[in-house]
Amino acid sequence: MSKVTEQLKFLNKISSTTNLPQILIDPKKYSGLRLTFQTKNHNGHMGARVFWHNYLPTLQFYNPRIKFDVVRIKNEDKQKSVPCKLEILCQEGSVTETIDMRNKMHEDIMRDLLDKIEHIPLPESEVMKVPSSLRSIH
Amino acid sequence: MLSVIATPKICVVSSTRRCLSHTASKLYAEEYKSTAMSSNAPSLTKEQAKKRELKRLAQRRAEAKRPAATNPLYMPVTVALRYLRAAEVGRPQSQQTINLTTLVVGERGTAPLSGSVAFPKPLRYIKVAVFTNDENKLKELREKYPNHLIGGADLVSRIKNGEIPVDFDKAYATADIVPALQSQVARILGPRGVLPSVKKGTVSDDITSLLQESLGSMPFRQRGNSISLGIGKCYFTDREVLQNIIAARAAFKAAVSDQKSKKPNILSKTTLSSTHGPGIVIDFA
Numbered sequence: 001m002s003k004v005t006e007q008l009k010f011l012n013k014i015s016s017t018t019n020l021p022q023i024l025i026d027p028k029k030y031s032g033l034r035l036t037f038q039t040k041n042h043n044g045h046m047g048a049r050v051f052w053h054n055y056l057p058t059l060q061f062y063n064p065r066i067k068f069d070v071v072r073i074k075n076e077d078k079q080k081s082v083p084c085k086l087e088i089l090c091q092e093g094s095v096t097e098t099i100d101m102r103n104k105m106h107e108d109i110m111r112d113l114l115d116k117i118e119h120i121p122l123p124e125s126e127v128m129k130v131p132s133s134l135r136s137i138h
Numbered sequence: 139m140l141s142v143i144a145t146p147k148i149c150v151v152s153s154t155r156r157c158l159s160h161t162a163s164k165l166y167a168e169e170y171k172s173t174a175m176s177s178n179a180p181s182l183t184k185e186q187a188k189k190r191e192l193k194r195l196a197q198r199r200a201e202a203k204r205p206a207a208t209n210p211l212y213m214p215v216t217v218a219l220r221y222l223r224a225a226e227v228g229r230p231q232s233q234q235t236i237n238l239t240t241l242v243v244g245e246r247g248t249a250p251l252s253g254s255v256a257f258p259k260p261l262r263y264i265k266v267a268v269f270t271n272d273e274n275k276l277k278e279l280r281e282k283y284p285n286h287l288i289g290g291a292d293l294v295s296r297i298k299n300g301e302i303p304v305d306f307d308k309a310y311a312t313a314d315i316v317p318a319l320q321s322q323v324a325r326i327l328g329p330r331g332v333l334p335s336v337k338k339g340t341v342s343d344d345i346t347s348l349l350q351e352s353l354g355s356m357p358f359r360q361r362g363n364s365i366s367l368g369i370g371k372c373y374f375t376d377r378e379v380l381q382n383i384i385a386a387r388a389a390f391k392a393a394v395s396d397q398k399s400k401k402p403n404i405l406s407k408t409t410l411s412s413t414h415g416p417g418i419v420i421d422f423a
Contacts, residue, residue, distance in 0.1 A: 004210055010416050011211075014224050035228070052228050061224035070228030128217075131210075 008130050014057045016129040020110050021058040023119040032067035034087045039072045044103035045084050051106040198243045202406035206421040216376050218410050218418040225415035226372045233413045234372035240365050244403030250360035253393040255386050259378040261368055269311040298322050309334050
């Protein structure tokens with residue numbers, strides 16, 4: 001795979017090939033999402049981290065006015081418990097809904113989020129795709 | 139009779155086929171060997187090397203002249219910023235720097251481009267170091283610029299010992315302290331491009347006016363074949379980033395036109411990127 005195709009794949013992963021988070025959230029109703037989890041995977045924090053890595057870029061891409069905060073807590077101690085939660089913030093900044101992300105797969109977290117947040121699925125005509133058919137460079 | 143002949147014919151064909159494939163792989167191996175040989179420099183004569191360099195230069199020139207929109211990774215700046223912000227989501231603000239890289243095409247041996255950009259929206263506070271042995275000036279400058287690094291021989295020796303980190307972006311000096319700087323900290327400041335010198339215009343006895351002129355502008359310098367410069371943060375608005383890009387473009391072009399060579403360098407492909415994000419080609423001409 002050439003560098004350019006790799007790059008196009010990366011861009012398309014953000015804007016078109018990741019389907020689940022292609023939603024529009026009303027910025028008049030919600031101000032943002034706040035994720036809190038560990039930097040390390042132990043105690044069931046992997047799903048949260050993968051959710052951030054796989055789905056948040058797409059959510060941010062189609063909702064530029066929503067603020068996404070990620071708080072990663074450094075904790076090496078496996079005995080200690082660290083919160084692993086996703087908070088939905090309303091316009092005034094207070095928490096309206098909380099989703100527990102511990103021991104869940106990233107897809108399940110996304111489905112939980114879709115259940116709890118009011119949204120419109122993105123119309124197909126608005127999906128942005130970077131054409132991966134190589135226009136010639138030379 | 140025919141049938142008798144036909145069978146060996148098939149045999150022959152199949153055997154030659156096998157043979158062909160066999161030799162092909164051998165040939166490929168030989169070819170591979172020869173290319174591996176040619177990649178070693180000694181097998182190229184001087185003339186050939188020169189020819190190759192000229193050819194590559196011509197290719198790079200041609201690429202520089204092609205409009206940015208023909209590149210598959212080209213995007214308008216506003217769309218590019220949307221992608222970069224998405225790639226940077228959830229990262230600490232200190233890591234969300236957007237940077238601009240411009241390739242420079244020119245013949246070998248031309249002086250590297252350098253200059254400074256005055257950003258309408260600066261990324262951060264620029265720290266300056268001033269070296270002087272003049273006590274009165276020291277006092278005056280310390281009162282005027284309390285946040286900057288100002289000192290004399292004492293400061294030089296502390297930088298030499300590593301007590302003070304080299305975190306300033308620019309340095310100025312008066313002529314009386316230059317020998318001390320060159321003998322003691324040239325090896326520390328030189329590679330970072332913050333060693334005051336007469337040639338650069340950063341040594342002067344009238345330091346106050348020099349400082350006033352240059353505060354609030356960010357220096358840049360060509361490294362290898364490109365100039366790279368932090369241009370904004372992800373939380374800047376599109377307008378602010380665009381204004382910074384325009385300022386950078388003006389400064390880069392001024393640096394090119396200031397060049398005193400017969401064949402000036404030209405600016406080529408320009409990419410906008412961020413700390414964790416992809417590089418996206420933008421129109422910079």
